Amino acid sequence: MGKPQVLLLGKIDHAHSTWNALSEVADLIEPKSTNRADFIKECQSGALDNVLVAYRTFGSVEITGVWDEELISALPKSLRFCTHNGAGYDQVDVHACSARKPPIRVSNVPTAVDDATADTAVFLIIGALRGFNTSMLAAREGKWRGAPAPPLGHDPEGKVLGVLGMGGIGRNMKKKTDALGMKCIYHNRRPLSDELSGGAKYVSFDELLAQSDVLSLNLPLNKNTHHIISTAEFAKMKKGVVIVNTARGAVMDEDALVKALESGQVFSCGLDVYEEEPKIHPGLVANPHVMLLPHMGTWTVETQTAMEEWCIGNVRAAVETGELKSPVPEQEGLEG
Numbered sequence: 557m558g559k560p561q562v563l564l565l566g567k568i569d570h571a572h573s574t575w576n577a578l579s580e581v582a583d584l585i586e587p588k589s590t591n592r593a594d595f596i597k598e599c600q601s602g603a604l605d606n607v608l609v610a611y612r613t614f615g616s617v618e619i620t621g622v623w624d625e626e627l628i629s630a631l632p633k634s635l636r637f638c639t640h641n642g643a644g645y646d647q648v649d650v651h652a653c654s655a656r657k658p659p660i661r662v663s664n665v666p667t668a669v670d671d672a673t674a675d676t677a678v679f680l681i682i683g684a685l686r687g688f689n690t691s692m693l694a695a696r697e698g699k700w701r702g703a704p705a706p707p708l709g710h711d712p713e714g715k716v717l718g719v720l721g722m723g724g725i726g727r728n729m730k731k732k733t734d735a736l737g738m739k740c741i742y743h744n745r746r747p748l749s750d751e752l753s754g755g756a757k758y759v760s761f762d763e764l765l766a767q768s769d770v771l772s773l774n775l776p777l778n779k780n781t782h783h784i785i786s787t788a789e790f791a792k793m794k795k796g797v798v799i800v801n802t803a804r805g806a807v808m809d810e811d812a813l814v815k816a817l818e819s820g821q822v823f824s825c826g827l828d829v830y831e832e833e834p835k836i837h838p839g840l841v842a843n844p845h846v847m848l849l850p851h852m853g854t855w856t857v858e859t860q861t862a863m864e865e866w867c868i869g870n871v872r873a874a875v876e877t878g879e880l881k882s883p884v885p886e887q888e889g890l891e892g
């Protein structure tokens with residue numbers, strides 16, 4: 557029997573030698589298609605019938621579209637593993653991957669993303685609290701701080717940071733904001749051990765909304781978390797709260813956020829992610845006080861390299877052992 561095939565969906569930008577070394581154990585191939593309709597036809601033609609593992613990037617959605625039921629049912633039966641190069645895997649319908657016969661096992665890249673994404677969140681927390689965006693814009697226009705000067709901002713010291721989703725990134729951010737003198741509380745589906753929580757206090761969802769001076773969203777996007785923050789939740793928050801989102805745009809209702817900013821219920825926000833990327837809600841773009849980054853969370857040489865290395869590690873483990881190194885939690889105990 558020949559070597560199994562590994563299909564590259566997207567690009568390797570950094571870890572070239574680790575990727576090339578996979579050719580010892582697998583044939584590395586790429587699709588001919590450049591759009592979803594052609595990719596589905598390519599799958600149906602039998603051209604990819606020996607593929608065991610697909611390595612996919614966030615950007616490969618341009619080639620295949622999202623991994624929904626339609627795509628998953630068109631994929632070759634030989635395909636048993638999807639190694640996703642990212643922490644968030646909302647582009648992949650894991651339920652449909654599990655339900656397919658035989659199932660497709662999915663892995664993501666946790667941990668390697670933590671520092672860079674938490675750094676981004678800390679930047680957004682400080683920028684939104686201090687209102688730095690207005691004066692940064694004015695300085696570039698030759699208007700110094702602007703006229704009138706922007707309102708005074710707020711110090712992070714002593715403020716309550718509420719983390720919704722205390723996973724790898726949330727916990728990393730907690731450590732970093734300790735140094736700023738913030739007090740961390742969090743809500744998760746379950747409380748963490750004392751060691752993992754690092755002294756952050758577990759509170760209910762409603763307590764988190766009511767007590768946070770800065771609310772940071774750090775939970776995955778899925779059908780349970782879509783618009784978990786919307787009009788009713790903003791109404792339960794302290795007046796003048798700051799919202800930071802480095803998770804996924806659609807965990808928050810952007811229309812409701814814009815209204816809460818306009819009413820002053822929300823003082824400011826710092827966002828890295830949006831509901832309809834690359835589109836940004838016009839109500840946010842028009843607001844000079846808010847901090848907006850175009851999904852830059854892991855945009856560093858070190859982190860992008862580490863993510864590729866990790867994801868390739870999943871490919872190698874799948875080929876050599878039939879197991880993934882970091883399977884997604886939804887597939888724990890999956891048979892078949």
Ligand SMILES: NC(=O)c1ccc[n+]([C@@H]2O[C@H](COP(=O)([O-])OP(=O)(O)OC[C@H]3O[C@@H](n4cnc5c(N)ncnc54)[C@H](O)[C@@H]3O)[C@@H](O)[C@H]2O)c1
Nearest residue numbers: 643644721722723724725744745774775776802803853854
């Ligand atoms: N901006 C970026 O570039 C960037 C980079 C990396 C990750 N992300 C996003 O950040 C998210 C978090 O990443 P992570 O590595 O910390 O993930 P993680 O899996 O380590 O942590 C997520 C946490 O959210 C909790 N959670 C899940 N559903 C919840 C719910 N309904 N209520 C409360 N808590 C819930 C989980 O229990 C877990 O503790 C990812 O899913 C991804 O979408 C964005």
